Amino acid sequence: MNEYRILVTDDEEDLCEILKFNLETEGYIVDTAHSAEEALALDLQVYNLILLDVMMGEISGFKMASIIRKSEHLKHIPIIFLTARDSENDKLTGFNIGGDDYIAKPFSIREVQARVKAILRRTTIVEEEIKNELRYETLSIDLRSKKCYIDNVDAALTKKEFEILRLLLEHPRQVFSREEILAQVWSDEVYVLDRTIDVNITRLRKKIGEYGKCIVTRLGYGYCFEQ
């Protein structure tokens, strides 16, 4: 779930390999294609990002990008164009087609890594907002279905457990006193003892496995989700 798939499309095979190697050291899964035709034959929707050379054989990068942008299943995939040093026109065309970024050759590997990271971060934040989920590593909670997943497996939290986790996850690093948790999670319901929270925290911790350690007890203060 934390793994991003990237497709590198460039007719220079050496360059493809350099990019592949350097992006893989960053933890991405990288495939390569050496022409637009080859790329379009792949199942593109598995990719989270496409690096696309502008100048390629029969079908140019721009042409390929516009094909992608016309496909319902693919149009959301961010595209970074690679092209020969700033011809302002190319840059314009690139953005017009809907490229998300643009890197001029020759480029530094560092620059590519940075831009890739920035784009992926931006798009995943937005995707999470659209899906209404909160996430920390492979722990995610879906605010619509009120479910908590760990490695995409439902942790089967009860209502109280879910609401406590939600509160903590919405404000990471902030310590919540028992009074605050009571006010937020139990709201104006009947009175319950402070100790009740401890018990619910214990149950929650047990259900979320390793992530249970992220719910930290701050002695005398309360509880807190630590990243």
Next chain:
Amino acid sequence: MNEYRILVTDDEEDLCEILKFNLETEGYIVDTAHSAEEALALDLQVYNLILLDVMMGEISGFKMASIIRKSEHLKHIPIIFLTARDSENDKLTGFNIGGDDYIAKPFSIREVQARVKAILRRTTIVEEEIKNELRYETLSIDLRSKKCYIDNVDAALTKKEFEILRLLLEHPRQVFSREEILAQVWSDEVYVLDRTIDVNITRLRKKIGEYGKCIVTRLGYGYCFEQ
């Protein structure tokens, strides 16, 4: 308190209204302006976010953004650019001006809502963190996480230690008598001896290393944090 004000600036009045309506359903307070001139006449510092069309009459969105970025009172306000994909705008490099995000037209309302939410959350988290921090050189305390860091390393203070340090740090150079410290930190809890404070001060000093010297004893008066 949870109300965010957003300014939408676009010369297409219909689009402004659509955005206004859809952002208001999300609970934001939305104003609109139909030109940069109109927008700049407003008291911009009340806004938490500005949505800015790039292509507008006399003053472009980029121009307006750079004006905002040059103002001390406004430069922190996040800006999301709205750009037309088919525009001939030759200032795309202006993304360097300091936009926080950009959205290409035509866009889905969902996408706009998501990006707005993402940006606002990000900026408020940062603001909260700044607001809730007390700092002296490389010693900092975070009032939300109740933690004290020295050179970004957690000093692992206990509750009493933290609360004493907080009191002193909130009023540097002010001498606090033991009675005052008791009242502030122990409040109406059980009685404890004056000497208890000495011991806690000693423990605190030990934990904050070199900064321990900043907690100065004023003989016959009490303690004080000296910068």
Next chain:
DNA sequence: CATATTTGTCATACGATTGTAACACAAATT
């Protein structure tokens, strides 16, 4: 209405925090 699930309370055990006492030392006062 019966059953399953969730939630709350109690009792106990354990460890961290905090308070106290005792002594050593420093500063002020005589």
Next chain:
DNA sequence: AATTTGTGTTACAATCGTATGACAAATATG
């Protein structure tokens, strides 16, 4: 210099705060 007063420091004990299992009450579900 002697005395008084105030503070630093250590060690130890008391207290406090929390984790957790077991059970009961409440709530949801069929």
